[in-house]
Amino acid sequence: MTPGARCAAAAEILDRWLAGEPAEKILTNWSRASRFAGSKDRAAVRDLVFSAIRRRRSSAVLGHGETGRALVLGYLRSTGQDPEELFSGIGHAPDLLTDAERQPPRSLELGERLDCPDWLLPECTRSLGEERDRTLEAMRDRAPVYLRANLARTSRQSAVDRLAVEDIVTRPHPLSPSALEAVEGARRVQGSACYRDGLVEIQDAASQAVSDAIPLPDAGAVLDYCAGGGGKTLALAARGAGPIFAHDADPRRMKDLPTRAARAGASVERLSGNDVARHAPYALVVADVPCSGSGAWRRQPEARWRLEPDMLEGLLALQREIVDDVAPFVAPGGALAYVTCSMFRSENEDQADWFLKRDGWAWESGRRFSPLEGGDGFFLAVFRRNA
C-alpha cells in the first residue's frame, strides 16, 4: 500500500469508529478483508488510527470536521506532516484537499489542545497542578513498549543480550531494576525465544515500579485480589513472594495466568470468591482496583473519550466496595496495597484518606507515578493493619 492508501484506509476505519464500533474490532475485520495489506501496512494503518484517536479533539479542529478523513488530515497536521502529498487523489489515496480543508484552522481551546474532555479538566488541574499541561501533552503520544526481565531467572543485562541475538534492541529504564525499554523490534518480542522461555514479560515500567514498592511479607500468604491478566501477580512472584494467590471478579481475565506463570517458573494459585475467604487471613493483600485508566491513556487511546461522569462515580463507589471487602482478609500486622493506574486524586489520595478514617489501620507508604517519568501514571498506597 502507498502511504496515501494507508491514510484512506485509516480514514474509513475512523468513520466506523466515530459511528460507535470499537477500534480493535474494526481493525481486525479490516485486516481480514484486506488481503492486499502486508504486515507493515497493517501496522502502519493501526498506528495511524490509534494516533488519530489519541488526538481526536485537536485533530478534528485541525482537519476541519468530525469525520475519519478530517481526523487523519488533522492528525497529520498536528505532527507537522504535509497532507498535500498524501491526499493526492492518485490510486487509492484520499481525494485532493478541498479549498475549505486548506483554510487555516481556528485556534485551539485548552481541552482541544490537550486532547482532554472538558469535564475532566478541573480534575486534571486538581490532580496534576503545574504538571497538568506537560502530562496531558505526553498522553497525546504513543507509549513506549516496556519489558520486565524476570529477575528470578535472569539478570537484566543477560536479558538485553539474549534479546539482541534475536534483533530486539532494549535498554534499561530507571523506573525499575527489572525494566527494559524496547527500542527496536518491539513487535517481535512475543515471538522471541527469550519471551517463550520466560526471561521477559511485557509490562509497563511504572507497573513494575509499583510491584517493586509493595512491601513483601517475611512470611505468610499474598493475595492479588484484582489480578486480571496477572501482571502484578507475576512481578510479585518474581520477587519471591509466596505462597501467592490470584483472584478476579471476572475469572476469564485470569485465563492466561497459568501459562504465563509456568513460562516464568512461578507458582500461583487462582482462587474463586468463596476460596478467597477460606484461605484468609493474608499477610499482604493487593487491590489493583478497576479505575478510569487515565494513567494509561496513551496505551488505551479510546478510554478518555469513553469515560463519562457517571462512570467515574460508579468506579469510585466500586473501589470503596472492593477495599471494604478485602480489608477483613488482611491478617493483624499485615498490609493492604491499594493501586490504581489513574492520575486522578478522586481515585487516589481521596480514596486513601477515606480508607484511613477507619480504626485499626495506619498509612505506611505510598507513591504516585507520573507519566512524565516514562511509564504509565500509577498510584500506590500501602496501609498497615494494627497487630
Ligand SMILES: C[S@@+](CC[C@H](N)C(=O)[O-])C[C@H]1O[C@@H](n2cnc3c(N)ncnc32)[C@H](O)[C@@H]1O
Ligand atoms: C486494573 S485491572 C487489574 C490489572 C492487573 N492487576 C495487572 O496488573 O495486570 C482491575 C481488575 O479488577 C477486576 N475487578 C472488577 N471488580 C472487581 C471486584 N469487585 N472484585 C475483584 N476484582 C474485580 C477486573 O475484572 C479487572 O481485571
